[in-house]
Amino acid sequence: MTSEKKYNKGFVILTAIIVAFGGLLFGFDTGVISGALLLIKDDPTLVLGGLEQLPSRTQEWIVSITVLGAAIGALGSGKISDNLGRKKVIIITALVFAIGSVGLGVAGTITELIVWRFIIGIAIGVASYCVPLYISEVSPSHARGALVSINQLAITVGIFASYLVDLGFANFDEGWRWMFLVGLIPSLILFVGMFFLPETPRWLLKRGEEEKARQTVDKIGEPDPEKVMENIRVNLRKENKEESSWSTLTAKWVAPALIIGVGIMFFQQFTGINTIIYYSPTIFEMAGFGLGGENAVYDAILPALPIGFVNVLFTVVAIFLVDRWGRKPLLYLGLSGMILSLVTIGIAFTFFNDNAVALKWMSFTSMIIYIPFFAISLGPIAWLLISEVFPTKIRGLGMSIATMVNWISNFVVANTFLTLGKSITGTMPSPVDPNESIINLGGAFFVYAAVGVIGLIFINRYIPETKGHSLEEIEDHFLKGKHPRDL
Numbered sequence: 001m002t003s004e005k006k007y008n009k010g011f012v013i014l015t016a017i018i019v020a021f022g023g024l025l026f027g028f029d030t031g032v033i034s035g036a037l038l039l040i041k042d043d044p045t046l047v048l049g050g051l052e053q054l055p056s057r058t059q060e061w062i063v064s065i066t067v068l069g070a071a072i073g074a075l076g077s078g079k080i081s082d083n084l085g086r087k088k089v090i091i092i093t094a095l096v097f098a099i100g101s102v103g104l105g106v107a108g109t110i111t112e113l114i115v116w117r118f119i120i121g122i123a124i125g126v127a128s129y130c131v132p133l134y135i136s137e138v139s140p141s142h143a144r145g146a147l148v149s150i151n152q153l154a155i156t157v158g159i160f161a162s163y164l165v166d167l168g169f170a171n172f173d174e175g176w177r178w179m180f181l182v183g184l185i186p187s188l189i190l191f192v193g194m195f196f197l198p199e200t201p202r203w204l205l206k207r208g209e210e211e212k213a214r215q216t217v218d219k220i221g222e223p224d225p226e227k228v229m230e231n232i233r234v235n236l237r238k239e240n241k242e243e244s245s246w247s248t249l250t251a252k253w254v255a256p257a258l259i260i261g262v263g264i265m266f267f268q269q270f271t272g273i274n275t276i277i278y279y280s281p282t283i284f285e286m287a288g289f290g291l292g293g294e295n296a297v298y299d300a301i302l303p304a305l306p307i308g309f310v311n312v313l314f315t316v317v318a319i320f321l322v323d324r325w326g327r328k329p330l331l332y333l334g335l336s337g338m339i340l341s342l343v344t345i346g347i348a349f350t351f352f353n354d355n356a357v358a359l360k361w362m363s364f365t366s367m368i369i370y371i372p373f374f375a376i377s378l379g380p381i382a383w384l385l386i387s388e389v390f391p392t393k394i395r396g397l398g399m400s401i402a403t404m405v406n407w408i409s410n411f412v413v414a415n416t417f418l419t420l421g422k423s424i425t426g427t428m429p430s431p432v433d434p435n436e437s438i439i440n441l442g443g444a445f446f447v448y449a450a451v452g453v454i455g456l457i458f459i460n461r462y463i464p465e466t467k468g469h470s471l472e473e474i475e476d477h478f479l480k481g482k483h484p485r486d487l
């Protein structure tokens with residue numbers, strides 16, 4: 001109890017909030033494109049060759065190049081942040097976000113847009129890995145779950161904010177430029193804020209910078225700073241027996257951590273979250289929500305708002321529950337709810353496609369139910385677990401591999417969603433215009449539900465309950481060759 005009382009709450013929370021601007025930018029820059037694209041594709045200054053609209057393949061590239069950039073950024077950032085330190089890497093990333101926002105805002109051609117989206121993607125990848133890493137390394141263990149989850153909250157706030165900004169500029173001439181430019185504000189806050197924060201004690205000790213590490217531990221207000229320092233030292237010494245990070249990575253005792261990290265990220269993405277985050281206007285349109293008329297762009301963005309809002313709200317709930325209930329109960333509950341709602345979306349499209357009203361409301365309700373279940377489970381907990389299970393020496397490398405798996409899986413899902421639906425359940429008459437045929441998305445949702453069922457088994461077999469354990473205890477457990485489930 002004393003440890004909970006004594007640590008410097010204000011400092012730790014403020015630190016987590018500043019760093020979480022990296023998460024906010026991750027959310028903002030992935031979300032903003034959903035609305036911006038609607039304006040870009042019709043912008044006569046960008047569309048060349050006498051075409052009225054940007055070909056859909058080019059549109060797909062504008063969306064997905066960022067996710068690819070993020071995969072590359074995530075892979076590279078492990079090594080860089082182990083060498084340069086977490087703090088410097090986040091500062092550089094903030095700068096890239098800032099330059100990228102301006103680059104996108106003033107882009108004159110589609111090629112420029114794609115190049116800047118790729119560059120922003122690299123920054124997103126680095127942030128998606130570096131922010132939870134930093135927060136976990138400055139958090140006292142009893143509050144680590146909640147503090148690391150602030151990052152997920154920031155991602156959802158970023159997504160919601162991007163929907164709002166999209167809506168605000170939807171009726172502006174070349175409004176997409178403003179949508180991107182708004183990203184400059186959080187980039188600058190992150191850039192400036194980071195100069196006031198310390199490097200993490202774990203990284204400093206690894207570098208042999210005892211004095212500075214001690215200062216940071218004192219700032220965090222750990223009740224027994226010497227014990228914290230000693231725990232980190234002991235773990236570093238143990239790991240130093242290994243030759244290099246890569247050889248540690250292939251060490252037998254590290255295998256469970258890798259399986260957990262890679263597996264949880266696979267399941268986070270292959271249960272379909274970003275089909276809803278990136279495509280909800282498309283899905284709503286296919287389900288028969290009339291999106292058209294004068295305010296077509298505005299109307300298409302509007303239904304995404306409740307999705308974005310519920311996502312934020314339930315991430316807050318997760319933050320309260322994650323260190324109380326623990327990770328596993330939330331994962332079971334959340335994933336089960338996700339599976340059920342995925343099945344109902346699938347049923348709506350497959351069996352109620354001749355009943356426009358049922359299709360419309362069943363799919364909408366299921367999506368609105370799916371989001372909170374994701375937000376209390378795989379959303380925050382996947383990122384949290386990968387910040388907890390890797391040993392200090394390869395934490396950077398291990399997390400970046402898991403993060404890269406997250407982005408590659410995201411890319412695969414986002415790029416196959418429509419094709420998957422079409423190849424399994426074919427097409428159906430459009431609820432808006434029965435003479436028109438549209439893709440039946442039902443098949444895709446059944447696949448994500450099936451993946452979710454395998455995910456439940458995975459959680460049961462491999463996921464440890466890390467609640468209340470220090471990073472050193474978790475590492476020790478693996479070092480002794482014990483099964484993750486027995487933690």
Ligand code: BGC
Binds near residue numbers: 156
């Ligand atoms: C996922 C993102 C997703 C977001 C939605 C994150 O945890 O990694 O892919 O868009 O949650 O809130």
